Amino acid sequence: MNATSGISVFDVHHHVGDASGALGLPPEEAPDPEAYAALELVKRIEIMDAGGIDQAAVIPGHGYLRPNGHADTQAVNDKIAAYRNATPNRFPVAIGIVEPRDGEISLGELERAAGPLGLVGMSFHTRFQGVSLDNHWVNTYVGAMGELGLLPVVHALDETAEESLWKVGLLASRHPDLTMLVLDGYSTHEGTKHCGHLAATYPNLVFDCSLSYNFDFIANHVRQHGAHRYVYGTDLYSWPLGQRISHILGQLLESDLSDDDKIAIAGANARQLFGLEPS
Template identity: 35%
Template sequence: MRSHDQFDVVDIHHHVGRLDAVARASGGGSAPSLEDDIAARLRYMDDHHIAEAVIMPANGYPAPNGLEDTKRVNDFVARYRDRHPDRFTAALGTVSPLEGDGALDEIDRCLTELGMKAIVWHHRFQGTVLDHPMMDAFLDRLKQHGVPAFVHIIADSTLESPWRLEILADRHPDLTFVALDGFSSPDQAHWMTYLASKHPNIIFDTGVMISVAHLVESFVARIGAHRLLLGTDFYSFPKLFNHPFPIYELLSSSLTDEECAAILGGNARALFAGSQPNKGTSHA
């Protein structure tokens, strides 16, 4: 197996905050303090030689006050990033399709005032389908800012089925989509290569990549290493796994060193280097 030392690893899939739905189902418990959460994340990163992490909200947060709660979540993610900007080198904000036109202003605030690099959705926790009609207005706003859209397509959610992402990718061919959790079942892993071949504006991460039939080498052979990003789907609470499988699978794979270097960090740096918010954009 190749050594971690050969690569400067960027993990683009870290959630910040408590995943309430899973925490309740698994018996709850007390969420760590901010300092303890940061310490656990940095320990995980150091243990697995992850140089940088891209952080995003933990979806499923209580939102009795609607958009105001989402704003507080985005503020928290930005504060978290600012505690260790050398390790948490990019942050993503979120809005809900149910928050309507007011969420467009929150997208602007995330990308300009808070300095976030993109907007992320996890529709199964936000209670809507991936191709919700409001998504068109949101995605048009991202295009004005010149940033990508991050969306989850985890295999156990019909709200996030990949065919819904295909609809959005067709409707917005000039926007880059980052599909998270696409290799989260054997059946869906087969689907990703086909989806990638038909939709050049979608790139993929390795989050929730399962240990069998994920076909990552086949994907790279047919589509190219440039369409794949390392993501581990890390939550500090509740703890979801002990071993970031995708890192070690890539290190042990038959991919070339150049392909591994691209997936493990190079592609992420290129993506965000080309995704600087346009602070001068007018939305009148």
């Protein structure tokens, strides 16, 4: 519960995993896995407590190494499910990864994610995955996810061609009856404007607030398209890369939106999206 507002806050966008691979650091600078894992969880919860975050959805980092191909992806999904299971009161849901370059074999991983692993969705971050968001296999997986009850989670850093927001719109148009969660769309000024267009055009898209530099832009979109289209997210990575909660939460709670809208965006929408509360 946020101490200032009394609003329960759910963060839809936490990445878990050693960030050295994503940062391109040499192996000798990577931490010891076991020691790091124990410290990382403690630090993450400290950061959440200090920032007024009650719960979060966890997603593996997409910069993991894959010398063993599909088996490495399966191991990443196993680990994120275990992370959720270890502290379910703070991390009640986990989102996995599926790799488009694995082609048809990843369809089985979607079934495993929806079944034994109990994941709520699968994440695409194509700038790390060697394909573009309009890739055939991304589209194929999203269709299969709809049948399995998995939420497509799409990273959309518009500054990189692989994740251009127009490709998010293309994906949304191909699956108009399937809700999708768009992450990082508000990370640039042009992306912010484009997200407003996407929200107006594709009612099946829900947007997080991560990487936005000013909530005022998002507040305008909330007034135009409805609070139900927006959720709170931070893109918090594993410590020490992430050390504090984004300033956006404070701006959301201090905005002139209605209390009902603030409650919805801060946490209620996310809990409905992930099936934690009835819609």
